[in-house]
Amino acid sequence: xxxxxxxxxxxxxxxxxxxxxxxxxxxxxxxxxxxxxxxxxxxxxxxxxxxxxxxxxxxxxxxxxxxxxxxxxxxxxxxxxxxxxxxxxxxxxxxxxxxxxxxxxxxxxxxxxxxxxxxxxxxxxxxxxxxxxxxxxxxxxxxxxxxxxxxxxxxxxxxxxxxxxxxxxxxxxxxxxxxxxxxxxxxxxxxxxxxxxxxxxxxxxxxxxxxxxxxxxxxxxxxxxxxxxxxxxxxxxxxxxxxxxxxxxxxxxxxxxxxxxxxxxxxxxxxxxxxxxxxxxxxxxxxxxx
Amino acid sequence: xxxxxxxxxxxxxxxxxxxxxxxxxxxxxxxxxxxxxxxxxxxxxxxxxxxxxxxxxxxxxxxxxxxxxxxxxxxxxxxxxxxxxxxxxxxxxxxxxxxxxxxxxxxxxxxxxxxxxxxxxxxxxxxxxxxxxxxxxxxxxxxxxxxxxxxxxxxxxxxx
Numbered sequence: 001x002x003x004x005x006x007x008x009x010x011x012x013x014x015x016x017x018x019x020x021x022x023x024x025x026x027x028x029x030x031x032x033x034x035x036x037x038x039x040x041x042x043x044x045x046x047x048x049x050x051x052x053x054x055x056x057x058x059x060x061x062x063x064x065x066x067x068x069x070x071x072x073x074x075x076x077x078x079x080x081x082x083x084x085x086x087x088x089x090x091x092x093x094x095x096x097x098x099x100x101x102x103x104x105x106x107x108x109x110x111x112x113x114x115x116x117x118x119x120x121x122x123x124x125x126x127x128x129x130x131x132x133x134x135x136x137x138x139x140x141x142x143x144x145x146x147x148x149x150x151x152x153x154x155x156x157x158x159x160x161x162x163x164x165x166x167x168x169x170x171x172x173x174x175x176x177x178x179x180x181x182x183x184x185x186x187x188x189x190x191x192x193x194x195x196x197x198x199x200x201x202x203x204x205x206x207x208x209x210x211x212x213x214x215x216x217x218x219x220x221x222x223x224x225x226x227x228x229x230x231x232x233x234x235x236x237x238x239x240x241x242x243x244x245x246x247x248x249x250x251x252x253x254x255x256x257x258x259x260x261x262x263x264x265x266x267x268x269x270x271x272x273x274x275x276x277x278x279x280x281x282x283x284x285x286x287x288x289x290x
Numbered sequence: 291x292x293x294x295x296x297x298x299x300x301x302x303x304x305x306x307x308x309x310x311x312x313x314x315x316x317x318x319x320x321x322x323x324x325x326x327x328x329x330x331x332x333x334x335x336x337x338x339x340x341x342x343x344x345x346x347x348x349x350x351x352x353x354x355x356x357x358x359x360x361x362x363x364x365x366x367x368x369x370x371x372x373x374x375x376x377x378x379x380x381x382x383x384x385x386x387x388x389x390x391x392x393x394x395x396x397x398x399x400x401x402x403x404x405x406x407x408x409x410x411x412x413x414x415x416x417x418x419x420x421x422x423x424x425x426x427x428x429x430x431x432x433x434x435x436x437x438x439x440x441x442x443x444x445x446x447x448x449x450x
Binding site for chain 1: 294311312314334335348350354357419420422
């Protein structure tokens with residue numbers, strides 16, 4: 001690593017000021033599990049790091065009514081093991097538990113997994129399916145950005161220079177609704193998603209009231225498969241419907257070929273994972289199984 | 291850009307070191323404190339050879355800046371034995387020959403110790419999952435799993 005200065009402000013305003021002052025020469029360090037690799041491999045050359053470690057209020061999971069607020073510095077293991085999150089959005093716990101290794105999950109943070117904006121990241125699809133938003137602060141003011149508007153491209157987000165993602169807010173999920181996260185990876189552990197799907201279904205009587213299908217690792221950003229999602233609204237659930245929706249989701253995916261899988265293979269995976277997640281989500285939304 | 295003075299608590303001892311900000315915990319342990327039991331493997335957070343316990347939980351020391359763990363309780367493989375007596379997990383690794391080249395052993399043992407602290411009576415499947423972040427290229431893992439299971443049957447197997 002080239003040499004840098006590490007700043008450890010004890011309040012968020014101070015951190016924002018440092019980021020503004022040093023601009024492109026500065027990066028935020030939270031868990032550091034992505035950043036240190038980039039620094040060691042000289043993918044990023046900066047001379048200032050702004051650590052969030054000494055800032056209070058970013059490390060807790062709280063609830064306000066049915067809404068869950070997760071601080072940006074909450075570790076991936078803390079998300080995976082949180083009873084509060086498990087009770088309301090188990091798919092997020094499963095996504096967090098599926099990542100990397102125990103050691104990395106102790107270190108990596110939810111804020112980092114979102115703000116790094118890696119296309120294969122595991123938490124964003126489940127959060128998009130849940131309709132979550134993030135709180136971003138500039139030190140002087142705060143803004144609320146839905147997860148669906150947060151990403152621009154690989155490693156590109158709406159965060160401006162001097163801004164910090166501080167909280168992830170998950171709204172009340174509601175009754176008769178289930179969210180399922182499915183991920184395909186090349187090994188049982190220490191593996192990124194080759195493709196992933198987060199599916200949300202709400203049922204009303206014998207019908208599907210609405211659904212949302214979010215695809216991961218098959219586009220520059222985690223994407224909502226809009227056409228496939230719309231096909232679910234007001235329909236009678238059936239094997240045939242879920243199969244057609246899965247086909248539509250695969251058609252909407254825009255994957256690339258890379259070391260983990262080809263474009264064609266990823267499209268196949270999306271179809272399979274979407275179908276599986278629809279079956280499971282429907283079963284859970286109607287009160288069966290888990 | 292100038293060194294930083296930091297105080298580290300390693301295996302119960304307090305150390306003052308002066309290092310550049312970009313120094314990892316792994317580099318401080320091996321090069322400043324001469325605690326070379328912690329191994330330098332992939333240097334990208336994949337292999338687990340550099341695993342140490344920070345406040346009792348396993349971390350990758352190659353992915354941790356030393357300045358970020360100031361004041362935290364760090365345990366390395368050198369700190370596990372109690373006086374002259376090996377930790378139960380160490381004993382079982384030796385007894386059951388869960389070691390070939392030995393390079394992964396310090397990280398593997400520390401991961402197992404932290405795991406047994408959380409889950410004192412694990413199944414073999416749980417052990418396999420727990421050590422999945424520590425790569426061994428010699429043993430095929432079978433004897434490692436057996437050693438962790440054997441250690442779990444000794445009182446104090448999860449002592450840190």
